[in-house]
Amino acid sequence: MGKRLRATVLAIVLVGCGGHSTDPAPGFINQTQHTDAQLWAIWSAAQQSIAKSIDLNPVQQTASGAPAEILPGDPRALSTRPQQLSVAPEPDVSSVILLAATGVHRADPTGMISCPQPCNVQYTTAYSRYSPETTHYAASWEWTPSFNPLLQYEFENQILFALGYDMTWR
Secondary structure: OOHHHHHHHHHHHHHHHOOOOOOOOEOEEEOOOOOHHHHHHHHHHHHHHHHHEEEOOHHHHHHHOOOOOEEEOOHHHHHOOOEOEEEEEEOOOOHHHHHHHHOOOOOOOOOOEEOOOOOOOOEEOEEEEEOOEEEEEEHHHOOOOOHHHHHHHHHHHHHHHHOOOOOOOO
């Protein structure tokens, strides 16, 4: 093959590959009433938290009193980005449904949503899925002072999963 033909084929290949990544763009599919900048600030706080230390079993600690499994921080968290992470509220489950299903009485809004399998619990304040990346929370949390810590915890879960940690008790 002549030099000119090789150069032409190489140019076509390079042009065909340019700018067409199969990876989704970093960021959020924001279905909240918060700005993307606010979600990025919460994501950054989650990164900082994971870079400092990692609590791998807070759910187990709460459920059974198991000792904490605390690991040193992971600096890779600082470069982990959400890849079109869907962040969305879900309507709170009603107090009647919650009482019938769990025996727990809470006034409406309950601050709880149904957590689909493979959740460790039937109802929760928020949960995350990892493929595709989604984080859901009870809508009543949207404008409470606890919204940022609630979402930060779920973003920490997204980061830990992306870094390959065992999420069984998160």
